Amino acid sequence: xxDIAERVKKIVVEHLGVDADKVTESASFIDDLGADSLxxxxxxxAFEEEFGCEIPDDAAETILTxxxxxxxxxxxxxxx
Amino acid sequence: xxxxxxRKALVTGATGGIxxxxxxxxxxxxxxxxxxxxxxxxxxxxxSELGGNAHVLPTDLKDAAAxxxxxxxxxxxxxGLDILVHNAGVTRDNLFLRMKDEEWADVITVNLAAGFxxxxxxxxxxxxxxxxxxxxxxxxxxxxxxxxQGNYAASKAGLIxxxxxxxxEVASRNITVNCVAPGFIESPMTDALNExxxxxxxxxxxxxxxxxxxxxxxxxxxxASEEAAYVTGQTLHVNGGMAMI
Numbered sequence: 001x002x003d004i005a006e007r008v009k010k011i012v013v014e015h016l017g018v019d020a021d022k023v024t025e026s027a028s029f030i031d032d033l034g035a036d037s038l039x040x041x042x043x044x045x046a047f048e049e050e051f052g053c054e055i056p057d058d059a060a061e062t063i064l065t066x067x068x069x070x071x072x073x074x075x076x077x078x079x080x
Numbered sequence: 081x082x083x084x085x086x087r088k089a090l091v092t093g094a095t096g097g098i099x100x101x102x103x104x105x106x107x108x109x110x111x112x113x114x115x116x117x118x119x120x121x122x123x124x125x126x127x128s129e130l131g132g133n134a135h136v137l138p139t140d141l142k143d144a145a146a147x148x149x150x151x152x153x154x155x156x157x158x159x160g161l162d163i164l165v166h167n168a169g170v171t172r173d174n175l176f177l178r179m180k181d182e183e184w185a186d187v188i189t190v191n192l193a194a195g196f197x198x199x200x201x202x203x204x205x206x207x208x209x210x211x212x213x214x215x216x217x218x219x220x221x222x223x224x225x226x227x228x229q230g231n232y233a234a235s236k237a238g239l240i241x242x243x244x245x246x247x248x249e250v251a252s253r254n255i256t257v258n259c260v261a262p263g264f265i266e267s268p269m270t271d272a273l274n275e276x277x278x279x280x281x282x283x284x285x286x287x288x289x290x291x292x293x294x295x296x297x298x299x300x301x302x303x304a305s306e307e308a309a310y311v312t313g314q315t316l317h318v319n320g321g322m323a324m325i
Contacts, residue, residue: 038250
């Protein structure tokens with residue numbers, strides 16, 4: 001698992017209060033991890049802070065799973 | 081009760097009659113205040129009147145970019161932002177049939193759209209800190225309507241609807257969103273009434289008098305306090321019994 005994937009997983013575990021083994025690459029924030037829509041906004045804010053990049057609204061809407069977030073951040077993170 | 085020591089509050093329209101009373105009351109309860117308004121000298125005068133823990137942030141609420149930047153500037157100045165009171169309001173009264181596009185747009189922009197922008201910008205930090213008090217100073221006429229004030233009543237009713245919607249969204253984050261709805265309050269806005277209008281208004285107020293800025297400020301302090309944590313999406317009417325709703 002890449003460093004970015006590890007950091008994404010850590011943020012998700014902390015923010016949603018879920019077990020680390022549930023946070024798989026294909027896990028959907030809303031369907032599998034119990035997030036509500038406001039949680040997903042907060043996760044995006046947390047990713048922006050951790051990785052020092054801006055996640056525009058249209059990109060944020062496509063980040064539905066843990067893997068989506070990792071992929072986006074691998075391309076766009078300023079502090080990888 | 082209602083101690084605001086250590087809290088940081090931004091008040092728009094802080095030099096107006098009601099705004100000044102709100103800023104002073106929050107400050108008296110221990111909050112650090114950021115005072116926003118259009119008149120620099122009046123803001124400076126209020127800040128020096130309050131003594132310490134008062135910051136001056138002149139802002140034109142018709143300037144969208146300046147409004148977007150205001151909560152951030154307040155956070156920087158005070159080291160946080162716990163309480164935001166959108167009190168600024170303008171009137172451009174006219175009969176509906178005579179109302180100009182600019183009269184409509186000015187009132188909606190300052191009273192309602194600026195509130196939307198301020199709340200949106202303030203929310204990020206409040207969500208992270210899991211604490212916030214958003215308070216909109218609306219008006220009785222936002223609920224009852226008033227001839228000659230189609231624009232003003234729409235803006236104030238809009239503030240109430242916006243606050244209720246947002247209250248749903250952020251309640252789980254320990255952020256409350258409420259409104260205070262003054263009736264007739266002694267202020268530059270009611271100074272514009274002539275004697276006949278004034279007498280007519282007082283006849284309709286069971287308390288038999290206009291309210292004072294401090295009456296609105298006290299309601300605002302309550303909603304800004306930790307004790308009001310379980311009150312959200314509400315409109316607190318301060319009108320001497322003029323309308324019991």
